[in-house]
Amino acid sequence: MxxxxxxxxxxxxxxxxxxxxxxxxxxxxxxxxxxxxxxxxxxxxxxxxxxxxxxxxxxxxxxxxxxxxxxxxxxxxxxxxxxxxxxxxxxxxxxxxxxxxxxxxxxxxxxxxxxxxxxxxxxxxxxxxxxxxxxxxxxxxxxxxxxxxxxxxxxxxxxxxxxxxxxxxxxxxxxxxxxxxxxxxxxxxxxxxxxxxxxxxxxxxxxxxxxxxxxxxxxxxxxxxxxxxxxxxxxxxxxxxxxxxxxxxxxxxxxxxxxxxxxxxxxxxxxxxxxxxxxxxxxxxxxxxxxxxxxxxxxxxxxxxxxxxxxxxxxxxxxxxxxxxxxxxxxxxxxxxxxxxPDRVELALGFPLSEPPTVSTLLFDWRFDLIFGTLTLALAGLYLLGLRKLRARGVAWPVGRTVAWLAGCLVILFATSSGFGKYAPAMFSVHMQTHMMLSMLAPILLVLGAPMTLALRALPAAGSDAPPGPREWLLALVHSPVSRALTNPVVALVLFIGSFYGLYLSGLFDSALPQHWAHLAMNAHFLIVGYLFYWPVIGVDPAPRRLPHLGRLGLVFASLPFHAFFGVVLMGMQTVIGEAFYRGLALPWNSDLLADQRLGGGIAWASGEIPLLVVLIALLVQWARADDREARRSDRRVDSGDSDELEAYNAMLKKMADRKP
Incomplete structure (x- = not known):
């Protein structure tokens, strides 16, 4: 045939x-x-x-x-x-x-x-x-x-x-x-x-x-x-x-x-x-x-x-x-x-909310999110599987990276499946807390976990004559034009900061509130733009663009005024974002929508302090370690007589001596 x-x-x-x-x-x-x-x-x-x-x-x-x-x-x-x-x-x-x-x-x-x-x-x-x-x-x-x-x-x-x-x-x-x-x-x-x-x-x-x-x-x-x-x-x-x-x-x-x-x-x-x-x-x-x-x-x-x-x-x-x-x-x-x-609330959210949010309900009243909960468990499982392969080959892996990755997965799970995930669609203040966890805290922990480095070490190389496999696909993704464009400092900063202003102050959030798929899209967006911003700043993984440490520090500080100003704007607004949807829910414990929005603005303004502290500590530690490694390399070159700086210094002295009459 x-x-x-x-x-x-x-x-x-x-x-x-x-x-x-x-x-x-x-x-x-x-x-x-x-x-x-x-x-x-x-x-x-x-x-x-x-x-x-x-x-x-x-x-x-x-x-x-x-x-x-x-x-x-x-x-x-x-x-x-x-x-x-x-x-x-x-x-x-x-x-x-x-x-x-x-x-x-x-x-x-x-x-x-x-x-x-x-x-x-x-x-x-x-x-x-x-x-x-x-x-x-x-x-x-x-x-x-x-x-x-x-x-x-x-x-x-x-x-x-x-x-x-x-x-x-x-x-x-x-x-x-x-x-x-x-x-x-x-x-x-x-x-x-x-x-x-x-x-x-x-x-x-x-x-x-x-x-x-x-x-x-x-x-x-x-x-x-x-x-x-x-x-x-x-x-x-x-x-x-x-x-x-x-x-x-x-x-x-x-x-x-x-x-x-x-x-x-x-x-x-x-x-x-x-x-x-x-x-x-x-x-x-x-x-x-x-x-x-x-x-x-x-x-x-x-x-x-x-x-x-x-x-x-x-x-x-x-x-x-x-x-x-x-x-x-x-x-x-x-x-x-x-x-x-279903009643009015269940028809809008998919589940009833019978009591106001308390510390107990936010921490322990869970409703598993099939998309992000499953994704979180899969990411944690794949990471541990890669770690197991490294240990089977006798390759060491820093414990801190594992702790950071698993903590980041736990933050995503907590933000989407705990009481925070349940009350986020119904209350602006709780939504803002989940936003901060997904866009700031979770991405910081995830990039410190160095998942790409782990994958590149755990996955076998295809070889020169073998067909490309997952390791080669990952390398192609890291060095692709799309990754280079998205990790550009200006682009990453605009995406990260613009998410706050573009989503909440343009009316887009009002249109998204009634739609379940829009909440999924928002959560995904928060995670992605946060990861893209912190990857070149404190990420251990290879990145399409390697910024100097001073540039990384400047990028972090450049985002602070815009983030703080956004929280101040929310606290000073006299109109309620998403008012039609929240009024339709008619939750008895959330009747003062403007006060709840101002609380959300305060959360947006204040919640950046802890992630910022983690970023600064991580950045300073990485900077000190990089300087220490460079100093050791320089010492080795001097000891071996191959120091570029030493050769340049000797050449300068020779040139000065040749110029003397």
Whole structure:
């Protein structure tokens, strides 16, 4: 079979999978009848609109996983050439990503009018006039999310037409992952009780599913066209697939428990569909793992890719059918016992707040944040794993760095999952405390932990003739143009200080308050800009720009007036930031919003003292150690007679002597 026929076979397999998924989803929608519309109190649209919405969503979801999986394959599963240009396998995966992005774009673009027609109970053809469609889409956040997703998919598609290098392929991969978030954070999981848990678990579920399913499709396409480096790609993907399956299983269980009581799992149509989806994922995970390991072993030892490719084809087909099951589940009404009308606070935050914040509640009333809590545990675990590898080789590692890193992880966990994380969305003063912890204290501790240095020592080097691995990827990230630009002292200072003024004094914070995804974005932003600012200042890790110690000290002191002035501005304001949202919560212990805001301003003004002290101590210690090392090096050069300074001094004396008459 030649290569075009092989590629056609994979396309045909995907087409069959899409057809089965769409048919299954449409069948489930038909069986559910008008139950979902009756439950929501909405008029029932015609059959074409109902089934069409399900079909275009299947197209969009399949297109997204093909795009993300193919970009994953091109960036990390097959090595590029030494020049950084993608090799044949990476270029082929990039072409697949372009096709998937085009399918993703079409499905997402069509989802917006279908969703609008479904919401108002009218045929989709009746709302296609410009005025009607724009007004409906403007009133529906999820329709807007689909349009934003379509724009991101189009951007990725255009990028695949021009990108040829490894670096830009990784950028496209990141953009594609971002493209999955708009719909996830505006769907049914983003409303009602426990919507914080539901949204976070759905994000983890969708990303891990896209990496697993999409990566397998890309591996299958690569194997069918007899691409090189199949053993390497299969080995790397097998490790990723196991992690993705674990994340999918855990996040799926959490999402199901949030939506459905255990008693309804086997007594309702919705519950049975949840069980069926879970069973399919369990079978795929367990059976696929052992069979994949056997297939990978055969590829590595014997070069026989046929068994692995046949297994991959069957696994892809079953996965795509599971997508149809998930699409049908999204259109099936939950049982009445699972419908709980939350109160005003729970509807806005995702959880109730029944008592005012006290020292006890802030310290011990925890609600685990699935995104940042999981990230924190993963970062701590990876760091300890790297430390274990160093110790196994007899390599020493400073205890202070380990303590600093683990303390930084603990600060993130405490800021997002303790009572501070619970009360932060509801009270400006508590939010400001979490802001300070995430943007100032945690980044300082993390950069002192020297995670990149640890990773570079723990990870094995690929070698001159071996394909690049995680160590080489990390080095490429450190020395990339993006890292050089972001760690520029002026850029880092503007990002760090501008976050305070741009977020709170521009009205952006008022718009972000009602959205759970915006709180996730803010927390991520605080951590990233704080890390970028303190990395070149006190970071032990190699940085794209090495500042002199005096320049580092000047950068720290340059930020102090702006930080202090921001706190003073907040304390002197007569208008309440985010007043509409806070008034809507109507918390009895937070009636004086202006006083709470002034307290937040005082916290912003005063909380920089302790982090500043830590930075100054660390900077002075590093400066003294650097001078001590330089002095020892100079002494060694003098003792050996190779001192540049000594040679220069002797040359100067000789020149002066030659000038004398």
């Amino acid at each position: 030649d290569k075009p026929q092989r590629a056609t076979g994979v396309v045909g397999l995907i087409a069959v999978g899409i057809g089965l998924a769409a048919t299954l989803a449409a069948l489930l929608v038909s069986l559910s009848g008008d139950g979902l519309y009756d439950l929501l109190g909405l008029p029932t649209p015609d059959a074409f609109t109902r089934h069409g919405l399900t079909v275009v969503r299947v197209l969009a979801e399949v297109g997204s996983v093909i795009t993300i999986g193919s970009l994953l394959f091109a960036a990390f599963l097959v090595p590029p050439q030494k020049s950084g240009v993608l090799d044949v396998g990476g270029y082929g995966a990039l072409r697949w990503a372009g096709g998937g992005a085009l399918l993703w774009f079409v499905g997402a673009l069509l989802s917006a009018p279908f969703l609008a027609a479904d919401a108002v109970g009218r045929p989709v053809l009746d709302i296609l006039s410009a005025d009607t469609l724009l007004s409906l889409v403007g009133a529906l956040s999820q329709a807007q999310a689909w349009l934003l997703t379509a724009a991101i998919a189009l951007l990725v598609f255009v990028g695949t037409r021009f990108v040829l290098t490894w670096g830009w392929t990784t950028v496209l991969f990141g953009v594609a992952l971002i493209g999955m978030t708009p719909v996830a954070v505006t769907g049914h999981s983003s409303s009602g009780g426990s919507h914080d848990m539901a949204t976070n678990s759905l994000l983890l579920h969708l990303v891990s599913a896209a990496l697993w399913v999409g990566g397998l499709i890309a591996l299958l396409a690569h194997g069918r066209r007899a691409g090189a480096n199949l053993p390497l790609a299969a080995t790397r993907f097998s490790r990723i697939a196991l992690v993705c399956w674990i994340v999918m299983a855990g996040s799926g269980v959490i999402n199901a428990l949030v939506r459905l009581p255990l008693a309804d799992l086997f007594t309702s149509t919705y519950g049975l569909l949840v069980v069926a989806k879970g069973a399919a994922l369990l079978v795929l995970g367990v059976f696929g793992y052992f069979q994949r390991e056997r297939g990978v072993k055969a590829v590595v030892e014997k070069g026989a890719g046929g068994p692995l490719m046949r297994l991959a084809a069957g696994e892809v087909l079953l996965m795509l059918v599971t997508f149809g099951l998930a699409a049908g589940l999204a259109r099936t009404p939950p049982p009445e016992s699972a419908i709980v009308v």
